[in-house]
Amino acid sequence: MTGNDRPAAATAFDAIGAAYEDAFAGSAAHHASLARLLERLAPRSRVLDVGSGTGRPTAAVLAGAGHEVLGIDVSPVMVDLASRRVPGASFRCADIREVPLEEEGFDAVCVYFSLLQMSRAQQAGLVDRLARALRPGGVLVLATVTLDVEDVPAVFMGQEVRVTGFGPEAFAALAASAGLTVEWERRTVFTPDRPGAVPEPQMFLHCVRG
Numbered sequence: 001m002t003g004n005d006r007p008a009a010a011t012a013f014d015a016i017g018a019a020y021e022d023a024f025a026g027s028a029a030h031h032a033s034l035a036r037l038l039e040r041l042a043p044r045s046r047v048l049d050v051g052s053g054t055g056r057p058t059a060a061v062l063a064g065a066g067h068e069v070l071g072i073d074v075s076p077v078m079v080d081l082a083s084r085r086v087p088g089a090s091f092r093c094a095d096i097r098e099v100p101l102e103e104e105g106f107d108a109v110c111v112y113f114s115l116l117q118m119s120r121a122q123q124a125g126l127v128d129r130l131a132r133a134l135r136p137g138g139v140l141v142l143a144t145v146t147l148d149v150e151d152v153p154a155v156f157m158g159q160e161v162r163v164t165g166f167g168p169e170a171f172a173a174l175a176a177s178a179g180l181t182v183e184w185e186r187r188t189v190f191t192p193d194r195p196g197a198v199p200e201p202q203m204f205l206h207c208v209r210g
Helices: 007-018 020-025 029-041 060-065 076-085 121-130 168-177
Strands: 046-050 068-073 090-095 108-114 132-145 154-155 158-162 178-192 202-207
Touching: 007 020, 007 076, 020 090, 020 202, 029 060, 029 168, 029 178, 029 202, 046 060, 046 121, 060 108, 068 076, 076 090, 076 121, 090 121, 121 132, 121 168, 132 168, 168 178, 168 202
Parallel strands: 046 068, 046 108, 068 090, 108 132
Antiparallel strands: 132 202, 154 158, 178 202
């Protein structure tokens, strides 16, 4: 995609690049979520990492534990960084909204903070598709910044973006509407490791397909 056809998230995260990892990879809640996921996964599980970024920490932790990880990110800069930093995983540059997903093709799907530049309808539709991509008993990990806003302008790490989010109850309802059961929830406040950063209310959900 080029020009006006290119997703805004691709432009923003191409510019942010490795600085995103520096600011966010130290999140204790993110690492706790990954540790919990590892406890559930059978050896050599197949995992989809949506919005894989630089590959760290999510793909690196999962691939390092011996799982088969496919990362999808809309930013070619991020995909290049991830491919070099996590050679044990596979990465593809694509818009997840346009990627065909195999029914029951994955043991787990991770979506760490990669929904915020989609509309509410797109977020709900994607969660539903990702739920169908899980095998029975599989886990969908969802994490977001719990702000009840819709298509508001914001500056994120120096880049102009538009943000859409949900409050905690409405975000949990996305999982329920997709037929998933929330088995673990954590709410926290995280301040990115970056000068001038402000605290973010965050929510992590581990959701199981029956």
